[in-house]
Every structure is written in structure tokens, then in C-alpha cells.
Amino acid sequence: MGSGKVTTGSAPYDFQGKHVTVAGLGVSGVPAAKALHARGAIVTVVNDGDDARAREQAAGLQALGVTVRLGDGATLPEGTELIVTAPGWQPGKPLFQAAAQAGVPVWGDVELAWRLRGPDAAPWLAVTGTNGKTTTVQMLASILKAAGLRTAAVGNIGVSLLDAVLGEETYDVLAVELSSYQLHWAPSLRAHSAAVLNLAPDHLDWHGSMEAYAADKGRIYEGNKVACVYNVADKATEDLVREADVEEGCRAVGFTLGTPGPSQLGVVEGILVDRAFVENRQKNAQELAEVSDIHPPAPHNIANALAAAALARAFGVPARAVRDGLRAFRPDAHRIEHVADLDGVAYVDDSKATNTHAAQASLAAYESIVWIAGGLAKGATFDELVAASAKRLRAVVLIGADRALIREALARHAPEVPVVDLDRTDTGAMLQAVTEARRLAVAGDTVLLAPACASMDMFTNYNQRGDAFATAVRELRA
Structure with a gap:
């Protein structure tokens, strides 16, 4: 970690009369255009698409006096x-190449929100990671x-940071989810404390390389005031902390599923323990919660809880x-969601496991699994x-466009595991997949939908895929 003090704010930006181009409509573009227009900017919105939804959004902005192309x-x-x-929007797009040649800066919606915060704005506790x-x-x-504390979960989570920053409600602190895309375009962001949960290859078509992807994730640590939280089991996250320039006195704080050392949070005999935010952390520890307080208590979810606890403790x-x-928290749908038990077999929906890293964490949570997998591999x-x-697989049922890639890996590394390959990509394939999984499972098994792939070959999104799984399980139960 760098020892030089980094400026935590950014110079006020006077938008009055400035010609600002907003790239892209949608969830972030429309509120950005409105916010800039309200501050006197001369706003032009450019958008690749020209469909009915885009025309509807364009009409609303044009009524305000915003130009839309x-x-x-x-x-x-x-x-x-x-x-x-x-x-x-990818950095290599011609618009950004032209901007670079003309010396025009590029901000993302997160950077804009950061710049528009008031002088008494709530500090940000920020989280990124592959999963x-x-x-x-x-x-x-x-x-x-x-x-x-007055707070909200915002950012890459459905609630716009612009809405949180510019809305009438006031907050003591914000819990902020940031994607690698958002961090790429947020050069001035300076969080109170931040965490990188893990790093695995993802979105490499956007970033161009694993090194560029990791570097963008690492931006979340720049200028941190109190704590840079990293995953002890993932050295790449600690490396990002070491490379970051932070405020004087900011500390590296690790989280681990094992016994924590000083300046770490971890687990001891089923208890979540803090050895980072206590007096005399060489000798003392603070009990925080029990593993049984976490729902569900899968290993990767315990790691999530430790990271969240570290950021909260950093805030006092x-x-x-x-x-x-x-104890009060329950995860969103399609994240290791227990759907039903049938004949002693548990049926679990983790449709959100859209890449191999997430699927591996999901599979590690169960001892004997009939695995439903497949979809769009995205180069994985x-x-x-x-x-x-x-060693955890009793059987595998494959669906989706790129299922052959998983079948070939199974042939190489688990040739004894029975595989059912469903040669169909229609949405009705899920009922057949669940039916086959039920046939293969025995009491004590878990039928686990953890596709390790994106869903768009068969479904609108992972939510629809998970809903199809749950519906199929209910049909078997009837």
C-alpha cells in the first residue's frame, strides 16, 4: 500500500454551458442526462440502438431540451x-478513441455521482469482485x-448511485456495489473503505486481458481512508491492496474461512471472529456472530459475510x-435458493452462478450433487x-448451446460420472432436465442448478432460468 496521502475529493465541476455527451440511454444514461441538463449543461445523448424503447426514452429527454442521436x-x-x-460501453469504441484524440475526458455514471455529491455527503463502503x-x-x-444507521444498497445493484446522491433522502453511509466496468470509468472515486472479494477470469472480451480486468477492480482501493479488505484465500486481491495508494493510516484487512491472524476476520469453531478492529489485535479477538446466523451457511456465503462484517467494523x-x-438478511432469489425437498433430495436454485468461479463455489457447498449445467460459455x-x-458429482444433466464444452471436461476429469446430454435449447428443456435429475438422485443428494454459463441461449436472463427450474420442481412435486 502506498504511504502518500491521496486527495479524497475531486474539484467541483461547473457544468453550466458545458457541452456534455452522454453515451447510451438506459438505466444510467437517462438519469445522467437529466442531472446534467438540470445543472445547465448542453447535453447530447448518443445511442447505438434505435428500437421502440430507445425512441420512448429519447422522446422524454427531447421534451426537456436534450438532443438525442x-x-x-x-x-x-x-x-x-x-x-x-x-x-x-467498451473502451475500444470509436467514440472513445475520438475522445482520446481530442483530449476529451470520459466519466462513468459512478464518477458523475461522486462528483455531484454535496459537501456533507455520506461516505461510501464499496464492494467489487468477480462473484x-x-x-x-x-x-x-x-x-x-x-x-x-441510515443506509441503502446502491450502485450495480438496481438502485442508481445518481438517485441516491441527488435524491431527497439523506444517508449516514452507503453500501455500494461496483462492477469492473463502473470502476474503469471512475478515476476520482475515493471510498471510506472497500473490498475486493475475489478475482477470476470474467468479462475479458470487454477489458482485453486478465491484467486489465484486475487493474480496474483494484481501482476500488485508491484513496481508501480506513480499510482495504481482501480475501486471504485469493492472493490476487491482496496484491491489489499492496499496489494501491491510500490515505495515511489506512490498513489492509483480510478475511478467511480459517482461523484469523492479526488484522483479519475469520472463523473459529463456528464463530465469526474479528482480530482487526479490536484493541491489541495481537492477543485479542471479538466474537461477531455464529455461522448459523448466515443464510445459507455455504462456504462462499460465509466469506461474503466476513467481508461485509469487515467493512461494517471499519465504519465503527x-x-x-x-x-x-x-440474522435478518435473506439473499435474493436464484442465489443458492432452496426450492423444495422431494423424497429426501434437496432441490437448489443457483441460476445466478453464470460463470465457472461462481459455480465452483456453489458446488463446494454440497457433498453429493446431481448437477444441472450449461448455457452460453462466453469463452470459458x-x-x-x-x-x-x-468427487461431489453423482450425475450431471447438461442443457444449453455450449454444453459440449462441459461434457468434454467431464470426460477428461470425471469419466465415471453419469452424464445426460439434452440436445435442446428451448425453455421446456428445464422440465426434462429436472425430471432426469430426479431419476438420477438418491436420498441425501442435492439437485443443484449452477449452470456455470450465461442464460441467453434459452432464457431472457438468469432469473427466468431459475424460475423455470423452480416451476419444474413444483410440477414434479404435484
Whole structure:
């Protein structure tokens, strides 16, 4: 960690009369355009698409006096002094290349929100990582609320940071989920404390390389005031802490599923323990909660809880609030969600496991599994996942466009495991998959939907895929 003091704020930006281009409509673009227009900027919105939804959004903005160019997201409007981009727009797009040549800065919606905060704005406790971000941020918000703090879970979680920053409601602290896309476009962000939960290959088509992806994740630590929270089991996260420039006195705080050392949080005999935010941490520890207070108590969910607890403790939250907040928390649907028990077999929906890293964590939570997997691989390989999980697999049912990649990995690393390959990609395939899984399972097994793939080959999104699984289980139960 760098020892030089980093400026935690950013210079006020006067938008009055400035020509600002907003790249992309949608969840972030429309509120950004409105916020900029309200502050006197001359706003032009450019958007690649020209569908009915885009035209509807454009009409609302044009009524305010905002210029909108549909179907033309590549050309830099003349006179542009600043670009505010939707987080998903790739850095290599011609618009950004033109901006770089013209010396025009590019901000994301997170950077804009950070710049628009008032002088008494709530500090941010920020979370990123390949997997577990949403659950951790929701756990953190639950803990903060249990401590009596006014807070909200915001960012890459459904609630716009712009809405949180500019809305009428005031907060003591914000629990902020940040994606690698958002961090890429947020150069001035300086969180109170931040965590990187884990790092695994993901979105490499957007970032260009694993090194670039990790570097963007690591931006979350820049300028941290109190704690940079990292995963002891994932050295890459600690490396990012070492490379960060932070405020004087900011500490590296690890979390581990094992016994914690000084400046760490961990687990001792089923108890979550803090050895970071206590006096004389060389000798003392503070009990925070029991593993049984976490729902569900799967290993990766315990890790999420430890990360959330570390950020809360960095903000001065007492131990009792950690316990109460974890007890009160329930994860969103399709995240290791127990659907039903049939004939002694548990049926679990983890449709949110859309990459191999998430699926491996899910598979590690159960001893004997009939695994339903497959979908769009997004360039992923499955050898490491299958090799790590082979001993837990009773059988596998494969669905989706890229199921052959998983089948080949199974042949290499788990040739004795029975595999049912369903050669169909219609939505009705899920009922057949669950039916086959029921046939293969025995009492004590878990039928686990943890696809390790994206869903868009068969479903609108992972939510629809998980709903189809739950519906199929209920049909078997009838």
C-alpha cells in the first residue's frame, strides 16, 4: 500500500454551458442526462440502438431540451467537452478513441455521482469482485441498518448511485456495489473503505486481458481512508491492496474461512471472529456472530459475510449489529435458493452462478450433487471446475448451446460420472432436465442448478432460468 496521502475529493465541476455527451440511454444514461441538463449543461445523448424503447426514452429527454442521436453511437458530437458513459460501453469504441484524440475526458455514471455529491455527503463502503458482490452489499446494508444507521444498497445493484446522491433522502453511509466496468470509468472515486472479494477470469472480451480486468477492480482501493479488505484465500486481491495508494493510516484487512491472524476476520469453531478492529489485535479477538446466523451457511456465503462484517467494523459498527444484521438478511432469489425437498433430495436454485468461479463455489457447498449445467460459455473453459468438483458429482444433466464444452471436461476429469446430454435449447428443456435429475438422485443428494454459463441461449436472463427450474420442481412435486 502506498504511504502518500491521496486527495479524497475531486474539484467541483461547473457544468453550466458545458457541452456534455452522454453515451447510451438506459438505466444510467437517462438519469445522467437529466442531472446534467438540470445543472445547465448542453447535453447530447448518443445511442447505438434505435428500437421502440430507445425512441420512448429519447422522446422524454427531447421534451426537456436534450438532443438525442439514435443509431449513431460512434461519432463524437462537435464541441464535446466531456463524455459521461453507460458502464457497459467498451473502451475500444470509436467514440472513445475520438475522445482520446481530442483530449476529451470520459466519466462513468459512478464518477458523475461522486462528483455531484454535496459537501456533507455520506461516505461510501464499496464492494467489487468477480462473484458475491450483490449478496455482500446487501449483507452490509443489513448490518448497517441493524446499527441504526441510515443506509441503502446502491450502485450495480438496481438502485442508481445518481438517485441516491441527488435524491431527497439523506444517508449516514452507503453500501455500494461496483462492477469492473463502473470502476474503469471512475478515476476520482475515493471510498471510506472497500473490498475486493475475489478475482477470476470474467468479462475479458470487454477489458482485453486478465491484467486489465484486475487493474480496474483494484481501482476500488485508491484513496481508501480506513480499510482495504481482501480475501486471504485469493492472493490476487491482496496484491491489489499492496499496489494501491491510500490515505495515511489506512490498513489492509483480510478475511478467511480459517482461523484469523492479526488484522483479519475469520472463523473459529463456528464463530465469526474479528482480530482487526479490536484493541491489541495481537492477543485479542471479538466474537461477531455464529455461522448459523448466515443464510445459507455455504462456504462462499460465509466469506461474503466476513467481508461485509469487515467493512461494517471499519465504519465503527458494534459486534452486536453484525450478528443482528446477518440474522435478518435473506439473499435474493436464484442465489443458492432452496426450492423444495422431494423424497429426501434437496432441490437448489443457483441460476445466478453464470460463470465457472461462481459455480465452483456453489458446488463446494454440497457433498453429493446431481448437477444441472450449461448455457452460453462466453469463452470459458471448464476443466478446472470439473476437476475440483468431480468427487461431489453423482450425475450431471447438461442443457444449453455450449454444453459440449462441459461434457468434454467431464470426460477428461470425471469419466465415471453419469452424464445426460439434452440436445435442446428451448425453455421446456428445464422440465426434462429436472425430471432426469430426479431419476438420477438418491436420498441425501442435492439437485443443484449452477449452470456455470450465461442464460441467453434459452432464457431472457438468469432469473427466468431459475424460475423455470423452480416451476419444474413444483410440477414434479404435484
